Amino acid sequence: MAEQRLYHRPALTLDTRLRRSAFRRLYTSGSPVSVAALAADAGAGVDESRATVADMDARGVIRVDRDGMVIGSWGLSVLPDRHELWIGERRFWTWCAMDAAGILGALAADGRIRSRSPLSGATVEVRFRAGRPEPTAAAVFLAERAPCASVYEDWCSLVNLFEDATAAASWVERTGSAGACTAMDEVTRRAAGTWRPLVAGLTAAERVDAASGLTERAGFAGSLFVVRYLPAAPVGLALVVCPPILADQAVHYRREVLLARALGARGIEVVRFHPRGTGNSHGDPLETTFETLVADARAAAGLVQADRAAFLGTRVGALVAAAAHPGAPLVLWDAIDGGDFWREAFRARRIRGLVDGGAGHGGSVDDAEAQLESVGSVDVLGYHVGRPLYESVRSRTLAGELGAAERRLLRLDGGGRWWFNPDPGLEEVQHVADLIAAWLPS
Amino acid sequence: MSGAQSWPEEVVFIRSRGSDLFGVLTQPAGEPEETAVLLLSGAAEAASFGRNQVRARLARRFADLGFPAMRVDYPGAGESTGRAPEARLDEGSILPLVEDAAAVAGWLRERGSRRLVVAGSCLGSRVALTCAGRVPDVGGLVLVTPPVHDYDHRRMPESGGPQGRFVELMRDAVDAGLPVLLVYGRPDRFATDFELARRGELGDLLRTAGDLVTVAMLDHAVYDFPNTAGQDAVVEAAAAWLRTHAPRFGRSPCPSGQEGGDPLLRLQDLLDG
Numbered sequence: 197m198a199e200q201r202l203y204h205r206p207a208l209t210l211d212t213r214l215r216r217s218a219f220r221r222l223y224t225s226g227s228p229v230s231v232a233a234l235a236a237d238a239g240a241g242v243d244e245s246r247a248t249v250a251d252m253d254a255r256g257v258i259r260v261d262r263d264g265m266v267i268g269s270w271g272l273s274v275l276p277d278r279h280e281l282w283i284g285e286r287r288f289w290t291w292c293a294m295d296a297a298g299i300l301g302a303l304a305a306d307g308r309i310r311s312r313s314p315l316s317g318a319t320v321e322v323r324f325r326a327g328r329p330e331p332t333a334a335a336v337f338l339a340e341r342a343p344c345a346s347v348y349e350d351w352c353s354l355v356n357l358f359e360d361a362t363a364a365a366s367w368v369e370r371t372g373s374a375g376a377c378t379a380m381d382e383v384t385r386r387a388a389g390t391w392r393p394l395v396a397g398l399t400a401a402e403r404v405d406a407a408s409g410l411t412e413r414a415g416f417a418g419s420l421f422v423v424r425y426l427p428a429a430p431v432g433l434a435l436v437v438c439p440p441i442l443a444d445q446a447v448h449y450r451r452e453v454l455l456a457r458a459l460g461a462r463g464i465e466v467v468r469f470h471p472r473g474t475g476n477s478h479g480d481p482l483e484t485t486f487e488t489l490v491a492d493a494r495a496a497a498g499l500v501q502a503d504r505a506a507f508l509g510t511r512v513g514a515l516v517a518a519a520a521h522p523g524a525p526l527v528l529w530d531a532i533d534g535g536d537f538w539r540e541a542f543r544a545r546r547i548r549g550l551v552d553g554g555a556g557h558g559g560s561v562d563d564a565e566a567q568l569e570s571v572g573s574v575d576v577l578g579y580h581v582g583r584p585l586y587e588s589v590r591s592r593t594l595a596g597e598l599g600a601a602e603r604r605l606l607r608l609d610g611g612g613r614w615w616f617n618p619d620p621g622l623e624e625v626q627h628v629a630d631l632i633a634a635w636l637p638s
Numbered sequence: 639m640s641g642a643q644s645w646p647e648e649v650v651f652i653r654s655r656g657s658d659l660f661g662v663l664t665q666p667a668g669e670p671e672e673t674a675v676l677l678l679s680g681a682a683e684a685a686s687f688g689r690n691q692v693r694a695r696l697a698r699r700f701a702d703l704g705f706p707a708m709r710v711d712y713p714g715a716g717e718s719t720g721r722a723p724e725a726r727l728d729e730g731s732i733l734p735l736v737e738d739a740a741a742v743a744g745w746l747r748e749r750g751s752r753r754l755v756v757a758g759s760c761l762g763s764r765v766a767l768t769c770a771g772r773v774p775d776v777g778g779l780v781l782v783t784p785p786v787h788d789y790d791h792r793r794m795p796e797s798g799g800p801q802g803r804f805v806e807l808m809r810d811a812v813d814a815g816l817p818v819l820l821v822y823g824r825p826d827r828f829a830t831d832f833e834l835a836r837r838g839e840l841g842d843l844l845r846t847a848g849d850l851v852t853v854a855m856l857d858h859a860v861y862d863f864p865n866t867a868g869q870d871a872v873v874e875a876a877a878a879w880l881r882t883h884a885p886r887f888g889r890s891p892c893p894s895g896q897e898g899g900d901p902l903l904r905l906q907d908l909l910d911g
Binding site: 208212216385386388389390392393394395396397399400401402403414415416421423443445446447449450453473474475476478481548552575577578579580 | 663668
């Protein structure tokens with residue numbers, strides 16, 4: 197069965213999932229987080245999660261307040277602790293000096309660490325730019341690893357920031373602590389690797405177009421890959437782009453990127469996304485359904501800043517766009533009904549099979565449907581198609597998704613020219629952008 | 639933007655030759671290996687995640703093995719800016735893409751990677767092969783359906799022996815001691831071309847290289863990843879090779895004075911008890 201060959205990541209242990217989720221939520225919100233929220237993230241029961249969190253609290257690898265709220269994880273604390281950590285203009289605390297350096301390093305962020313030297317009590321501050329410490333004499337004492345009852349109490353408390361290596365050496369001599377004094381840049385470089393997996397996706401990549409001033413922000417919203425186009429001079433209108441599926445997504449991909457940039461340059465905010473299980477997004481393609489496509493479109497629409505939003509959908513994406521927000525203005529591009537879409541797709545699959553002569557395709561439409569019935573999935577031009585997607589799209593029609601409610605529509609039919617030209621010229625895209633920009637405000 | 643992902647992934651724009659190259663770095667859940675993998679797509683692909691997310695799956699599979707993996711859209715493709723490359727394999731067409739790969743390698747180096755495996759398909763495999771000796775710290779190559787011709791996609795030649803620089807580039811890689819994985823799909827014409835080339839100079843080179851060069855001839859078509867079975871087979875072949883050959887990529891030496899063991903505690907080990 198095709199789905200048995202899909203690769204799924206080995207599951208992380210529950211305590212790792214809970215700690216990871218706690219770190220990310222603490223960083224994102226800056227506030228204590230409930231165990232129930234962590235349990236939901238980890239896909240575990242609340243009682244089981246509560247017991248696991250209590251055990252981790254006892255071992256000093258997570259911190260919980262009197263109300264049972266998690267206040268610290270993976271060294272990051274949202275309540276005052278030993279070391280003050282500024283990430284940009286946001287203030288946190290950390291359990292040890294290495295935590296602070298590692299977090300700033302992993303985020304590649306500007307910020308600073310403020311701490312007190314255990315030797316003199318003097319305030320020691322280290323400033324960071326783009327995740328790297330500015331030149332400093334300050335050094336970190338790294339205690340040797342040894343079995344301990346509580347990481348927070350027994351180990352983190354020893355890993356401190358000193359004004360310089362000499363001060364650290366004096367403190368070591370006085371206390372007899374075992375470990376090594378390490379320069380700030382070296383600690384940062386190496387500790388950053390520990391926190392990178394934790395912070396991945398917490399920050400978006402950003403580029404600003406020199407000519408138009410358009411800001412393009414790409415990143416993840418949960419498991420969805422999303423790109424937002426934020427104009428320098430917004431006109432208060434937005435467009436949510438619902439992409440087509442399977443091979444259509446690749447065919448129309450570049451056109452949607454260029455169109456988003458062209459509209460952004462005209463002051464229109466644009467949000468593009470990859471539905472779960474496709475493109476750069478996460479998720480299992482065999483669990484995709486028409487309903488998940490619509491839910492993902494709505495999630496993307498939730499990121500819109502402008503007061504008014506329209507939707508654009510291409511091919512099956514047009515049905516998704518129509519269903520995402522009844523009544524919203526709609527741009528339909530090469531829209532196709534679900535039944536026609538599958539007939540086209542299965543026909544293309546058969547033709548490919550005949551041309552390739554055994555390259556893994558072939559069979560009639562009936563064969564494909566029989567395989568979906570018996571196996572639960574079928575390969576359509578190199579894409580995993582699960583029965584839930586097939587069945588949930590098959591009976592959808594544009595008329596059905598539009599419903600009886602009145603709404604504004606702009607219909608574009610690119611036809612074969614687009615199909616065979618996945619890398620459209622800028623001129624064509626600019627023309628469509630002009631059409632949409634003129635139509636949207638009215 | 640924040641939230642749960644199955645794999646930790648970071649999105650970046652990297653400046654190269656006047657374009658903003660879009661990339662996604664997939665990180666291992668634990669402490670990463672010092673070797674990162676750079677994934678390069680074929681010319682016909684709309685974006686670096688590949689058909690049916692095959693390259694995203696490769697990156698995530700590699701990350702599970704401990705290797706950070708970066709997939710990058712070529713200029714003019716996917717989310718990148720700039721002009722799309724010509725799908726040609728002559729040096730003049732390939733070298734600008736090698737320059738882009740070097741920019742990404744530099745970014746990875748700044749993030750702590752000490753060694754790079756470059757893994758490419760079709761056009762990307764020839765870019766990867768050309769990276770050897772030109773991009774610092776390349777320690778291994780994964781080449782999926784590398785054409786033995788320096789073809790121009792507008793005028794594909796009839797099947798035949800190698801034409802152009804393929805054998806020369808392979809020799810450079812072997813001479814440099816780089817472990818290389820060659821992956822072909824038996825039904826593909828590029829596999830036929832490879833088998834023909836093997837009867838000549840290339841065969842001699844592969845025999846000389848011994849276990850430095852691994853050839854995986856898969857039963858499924860692989861060129862342009864036309865079916866899911868072939869995609870899965872490539873992912874598993876590449877992962878198996880990476881796991882087996884990782885010790886040969888070479889690791890950077892310990893900083894002086896630390897030969898007796900790393901005094902910097904691995905926090906994750908500590909937390910995991």
